[in-house]
Amino acid sequence: MSLETEIHFILNGRAVSARIPVAMKTLALLRDVLGLTGTKYACGEGECGACTIRVDGKTLNSCLMYAVDCEGRDIVTIEGLRTPAGMNPMQQAFVDHGAVQCGFCMPGMILQADWLVENNLRLTRPEAQRGLEGNLCRCTGYTKVLDAIESVVETQCCKQGAPGGELQPAREPLMRATS
Amino acid sequence: MNSKTSPQPIKKTSLIGQSVKKPDAPDKATGKTRYINDMVLPQMLIGKVLFAGRAHAKILSIDISAAQKLPGVHAVMTGRDVSGLKFGFIRDNVALKDRVRCEHDEIAAVAAETEEIANQAIELIKVEYEDLPGVFTPEDGAKEGAPQIHDEFPGNRSLSYEFSHGNVAAAEAASDFVVDNVFRPHRVTHCCMGTSCAIADFDHNGKLTIWTQTQYPYNYKMDLAPALGMAPGDIRVIQPPVGGAFGAKLDVYPYEPIAALLARKTGRPVKVMYSREEEFKASPTRQTAIIHMRTGCKRDGTLTFRTADVLLDNGAYTSWGPTIPVIMMRTTSGHYRVPVVDFRARAIYTNNPYAGSFRGYGNVQTTFATAQQMDMLADLVDITPLEFHLKNAQKSGEVTPQNSFLRECALTECLETAERASHYSRKRREYAAERTRVGRYKKGIGLASSIHNAGGAKIHKSDGIGTILKLDDYARATIITGASEIGQGIDAVVTLIVAEELGIPIEHVTIVNNDSDIAPWDVGVHASRTTFIAGNGARRAAHKARAQIFKGAEKHLGELADSLDLRSGWVVREKCGTPLIKLERLLRQMHFQPEPELVMVTDYYEPKSEPEGSKHVSDHSAAYAHAVHVAEITVDTFTGEIKVDRVTAVQDVGRVINRMGLEGQIEGGVALGLGYALSEDMRVEQGRLRNAGFRDYKLITAPEMPELDLHFIESNCAEGPFGAKGASELPAIVIAPAVANALYNATGVRIFDPPLSPEKVARAIAEQRQQRSAERLDRSRSPAREIENEYCALD
Numbered sequence: 001m002s003l004e005t006e007i008h009f010i011l012n013g014r015a016v017s018a019r020i021p022v023a024m025k026t027l028a029l030l031r032d033v034l035g036l037t038g039t040k041y042a043c044g045e046g047e048c049g050a051c052t053i054r055v056d057g058k059t060l061n062s063c064l065m066y067a068v069d070c071e072g073r074d075i076v077t078i079e080g081l082r083t084p085a086g087m088n089p090m091q092q093a094f095v096d097h098g099a100v101q102c103g104f105c106m107p108g109m110i111l112q113a114d115w116l117v118e119n120n121l122r123l124t125r126p127e128a129q130r131g132l133e134g135n136l137c138r139c140t141g142y143t144k145v146l147d148a149i150e151s152v153v154e155t156q157c158c159k160q161g162a163p164g165g166e167l168q169p170a171r172e173p174l175m176r177a178t179s
Numbered sequence: 180m181n182s183k184t185s186p187q188p189i190k191k192t193s194l195i196g197q198s199v200k201k202p203d204a205p206d207k208a209t210g211k212t213r214y215i216n217d218m219v220l221p222q223m224l225i226g227k228v229l230f231a232g233r234a235h236a237k238i239l240s241i242d243i244s245a246a247q248k249l250p251g252v253h254a255v256m257t258g259r260d261v262s263g264l265k266f267g268f269i270r271d272n273v274a275l276k277d278r279v280r281c282e283h284d285e286i287a288a289v290a291a292e293t294e295e296i297a298n299q300a301i302e303l304i305k306v307e308y309e310d311l312p313g314v315f316t317p318e319d320g321a322k323e324g325a326p327q328i329h330d331e332f333p334g335n336r337s338l339s340y341e342f343s344h345g346n347v348a349a350a351e352a353a354s355d356f357v358v359d360n361v362f363r364p365h366r367v368t369h370c371c372m373g374t375s376c377a378i379a380d381f382d383h384n385g386k387l388t389i390w391t392q393t394q395y396p397y398n399y400k401m402d403l404a405p406a407l408g409m410a411p412g413d414i415r416v417i418q419p420p421v422g423g424a425f426g427a428k429l430d431v432y433p434y435e436p437i438a439a440l441l442a443r444k445t446g447r448p449v450k451v452m453y454s455r456e457e458e459f460k461a462s463p464t465r466q467t468a469i470i471h472m473r474t475g476c477k478r479d480g481t482l483t484f485r486t487a488d489v490l491l492d493n494g495a496y497t498s499w500g501p502t503i504p505v506i507m508m509r510t511t512s513g514h515y516r517v518p519v520v521d522f523r524a525r526a527i528y529t530n531n532p533y534a535g536s537f538r539g540y541g542n543v544q545t546t547f548a549t550a551q552q553m554d555m556l557a558d559l560v561d562i563t564p565l566e567f568h569l570k571n572a573q574k575s576g577e578v579t580p581q582n583s584f585l586r587e588c589a590l591t592e593c594l595e596t597a598e599r600a601s602h603y604s605r606k607r608r609e610y611a612a613e614r615t616r617v618g619r620y621k622k623g624i625g626l627a628s629s630i631h632n633a634g635g636a637k638i639h640k641s642d643g644i645g646t647i648l649k650l651d652d653y654a655r656a657t658i659i660t661g662a663s664e665i666g667q668g669i670d671a672v673v674t675l676i677v678a679e680e681l682g683i684p685i686e687h688v689t690i691v692n693n694d695s696d697i698a699p700w701d702v703g704v705h706a707s708r709t710t711f712i713a714g715n716g717a718r719r720a721a722h723k724a725r726a727q728i729f730k731g732a733e734k735h736l737g738e739l740a741d742s743l744d745l746r747s748g749w750v751v752r753e754k755c756g757t758p759l760i761k762l763e764r765l766l767r768q769m770h771f772q773p774e775p776e777l778v779m780v781t782d783y784y785e786p787k788s789e790p791e792g793s794k795h796v797s798d799h800s801a802a803y804a805h806a807v808h809v810a811e812i813t814v815d816t817f818t819g820e821i822k823v824d825r826v827t828a829v830q831d832v833g834r835v836i837n838r839m840g841l842e843g844q845i846e847g848g849v850a851l852g853l854g855y856a857l858s859e860d861m862r863v864e865q866g867r868l869r870n871a872g873f874r875d876y877k878l879i880t881a882p883e884m885p886e887l888d889l890h891f892i893e894s895n896c897a898e899g900p901f902g903a904k905g906a907s908e909l910p911a912i913v914i915a916p917a918v919a920n921a922l923y924n925a926t927g928v929r930i931f932d933p934p935l936s937p938e939k940v941a942r943a944i945a946e947q948r949q950q951r952s953a954e955r956l957d958r959s960r961s962p963a964r965e966i967e968n969e970y971c972a973l974d
Contacts, residue, residue: 037217038210042372042422043455047873050372078210087209095204098839101847102666103207104372104422110208132881136873138370138423139666141850142881144843 009070012080020067027051029067038078038107049135052108053077059115078107090114093148101139109135113149123153188756189746194679195901198839201671215376215419226441226451227297229287234530234866235313236279245303251296254444257287266406272496274406274436281495282867283461285433290441290449317492317527328528335528337493340504342795344580345519350484354475356559358552362470363932364544366861373422374458379439380448386413392421394428394663395703396695406436416695424665426536430498459871463535466500467492468544474552480560480570487511489524500534501526503541510545513579513630515571520580530866539912550627550916563604568594584798587894589831593807596890601809601827610924621814623925627917633904634801635708643785645699646716648724650778654763659691661701662713668840669709673717680721682745707905714900716784723780731769801898806830806909810917814925819941823885833896833904848910854879856915860934
């Protein structure tokens with residue numbers, strides 16, 4: 001059997017440790033060792049974003065990251081986004097805007113969207129589109145995903161004030177589905 | 180009745196046309212949903228498949244001894260274990276092969292305690308092959324003396340189809356213009372985000388439970404059984420949540436019987452799950468075709484005839500792919516008013532990957548041809564495509580040559596709405612005028628439409644659905660329906676309809692639809708049928724429940740049954756809305772009184788469509804619908820890159836049920852269709868797939884999504900639930916030819932072999948330039964002569 005090692009890290013706010021083969025990827029650690037199946041395998045080569053997690057704040061494809069590199073890091077998966085009050089605003093927005101169909105890509109998509117908005121309160125729709133380039137979805141055509149992100153940006157801009165103190169929602173003229 | 184709690188009359192409100200959330204969305208958004216890919220059963224083994232990795236070969240020997248000896252391996256199986264267990268549409272497939280007919284032929288399978296051990300075992304299997312000359316195009320396969328792929332199918336002939344109506348020669352003689360082109364729709368695949376997966380387990384009575392991604396659970400039993408040599412009735416199908424399907428799960432594919440065979444041999448549950456590379460190689464594709472299409476019209480723009488001669492690359496085995504002519508011919512004969520039609524299609528076995536069903540089912544390929552020829556003919560007649568389309572558009576009540584009865588036909592309204600919303604005709608004129616001016620970027624606009632079945636398609640003996648509806652003592656409803664959920668949102672549609680009819684909150688309705696031992700018959704998710712068929716089933720069951728509740732109210736309250744309604748959890752007087760009793764209280768009274776009763780009803784709904792039949796003259800769907808898409812694009816004439824800026828999508832949906840879900844279907848369909856049009860392409864060389872990954876097989880990503888302008892036309896289908904028609908295939912069908920027509924408008928270039936990739940577009944533009952300068956040179960030497968590329972004017 002392959003060489004094993006023990007790692008310690010923070011997972012969704014709690015300290016965890018695991019004994020793992022050194023060749024294991026973080027995706028397998030999360031899914032097969034720790035039972036967190038919200039993080040999905042869909043390509044295994046960093047092309048689809050379904051396995052997106054947050055590592056020390058940044059989003060990463062967990063299929064490309066060796067599990068040993070989790071050592072000492074702060075990792076958040078889709079299961080860790082939930083707050084005591086329920087879904088986090090991005091999760092809620094995805095549900096409310098019909099962004100979820102088969103849902104398989106959604107954990108990765110939501111983590112990426114959440115990170116985008118956290119880092120840019122004035123995120124525009126084209127910026128969101130570019131920011132989601134590495135997350136493939138076969139069901140939705142991304143439109144409702146972008147609607148959901150936009151609604152979170154709107155709420156957060158109004159709530160916290162955009163950088164510079166202006167309270168108006170900051171958006172370019174938007175692409176929007178009408179009906 | 181406690182009058183204090185019910186002072187005010189309750190007005191009637193309706194959920195129909197509102198946006199409701201998918202009931203399973205919260206669990207999916209939080210990572211709680213356990214997809215089949217996530218499932219682990221106690222004692223479960225991992226199954227792995229050894230693929231041939233070559234296109235056509237004899238198997239001289241297989242040595243499994245080393246694999247068998249590896250610790251942790253519980254079973255190794257080969258073609259010897261399944262001898263005679265043929266399955267498939269025409270029984271040409273077997274779970275494990277004794278001869279190689281395509282790259283992904285399954286040669287051996289192992290079950291082991293871990294994936295790592297299973298992979299090691301696969302590597303220990305030694306196979307000696309003798310490669311055979313292969314057949315890689317249907318033209319080659321049809322040739323005299325071509326290598327034979329199946330001994331039972333001489334001449335490599337698989338399925339064939341024919342339909343003819345009227346005298347083509349006479350119609351052609353009466354035509355002023357004829358267009359004649361060969362279209363070569365290419366090979367793409369579903370790319371479900373959740374890769375193929377099945378888990379099988381046998382109990383000690385020999386009954387199989389299979390957890391599968393299937394989208395047709397009932398016929399699935401019938402199709403799986405022969406691969407295992409067992410009775411369909413001994414199979415229980417459980418459908419956990421799936422990561423997409425899109426038609427890929429409308430048949431049995433070898434990994435499913437392989438999981439079951441390994442489970443039977445080991446006595447333990449076995450899970451087989453594909454890697455993405457295996458998924459690309461071994462899951463079904465969209466059917467490729469060579470379509471020779473001719474369409475004629477008179478000088479005034481009236482269509483005279485359409486013929487299609489179609490050659491299908493069957494691939495190595497026959498799944499649903501080669502059956503698409505059933506729908507191709509409906510489009511050939513029914514896309515606009517075509518009085519004379521001739522359609523022929525034949526499928527030829529090759530050593531290529533084989534095709535299954537895929538959203539749009541033949542209509543994607545055919546509409547790519549018909550919609551471009553409509554555009555070309557309009558130019559020959561010299562009227563705008565819009566006028567040309569309107570002139571030939573069917574009206575409500577018309578019947579196509581194949582007997583499709585267009586009871587409610589909103590094609591004209593769709594076309595007019597598209598024109599109004601996009602200013603199509605004006606822009607087309609303006610962009611065409613810009614075409615020959617100097618400039619790197621060219622704008623173009625293209626319009627395409629299509630017709631598709633929107634109320635199922637009776638290709639089986641039944642196109643029906645069973646529904647069971649029960650209410651508990653707290654007025655919570657459970658609907659048990661045969662309709663499968665594959666992400667498309669039937670859970671929202673069905674719960675919405677039950678909530679609407681029973682006047683209860685949608686959150687108080689639970690859907691059970693994932694176990695063939697519980698839910699009754701349904702044909703499956705295909706043919707844009709589920710909202711229509713399952714929606715009707717739900718509504719009919721709810722009506723029966725209402726009737727029983729009103730009878731109960733008559734008995735317990737002395738109110739007239741036919742004067743009542745259900746609103747906001749109350750039984751009310753229909754006319755004035757006066758609340759009489761809380762529904763849950765009435766239900767308890769009915770349950771706990773002498774002569775007790777439960778509200779618990781069943782329904783079987785069979786649409787009034789006619790079986791397809793071998794002559795293909797039948798009203799095979801309970802409804803038909805049209806969609807019109809207008810694509811606005813920018814072409815970089817240097818690189819050949821097409822950017823789709825805006826899509827106006829207009830569709831006759833009968834009636835909107837769940838607006839948000841419907842929008843999602845259209846948006847997703849457009850994305851899927853754009854991938855088909857622009858970038859997706861399985862590169863199969865000598866039977867071997869060269870781009871088995873998302874790096875080289877490019878799906879549409881978020882930045883490439885155009886601005887979308889959706890318009891729903893509500894034609895109120897008399898047969899549909901609340902007037903609704905099926906909707907989810909048309910958007911994937913219509914967008915590609917709209918883009919192709921826009922490319923022509925922008926550049927004067929037509930491409931008949933999708934995708935419209937940058938290389939192809941740039942090459943076509945360069946060739947056009949060369950040709951034009953050659954023509955100019957020619958004209959300067961000889962009398963002027965009009966050459967219209969690819970067009971053939973008869974007069």
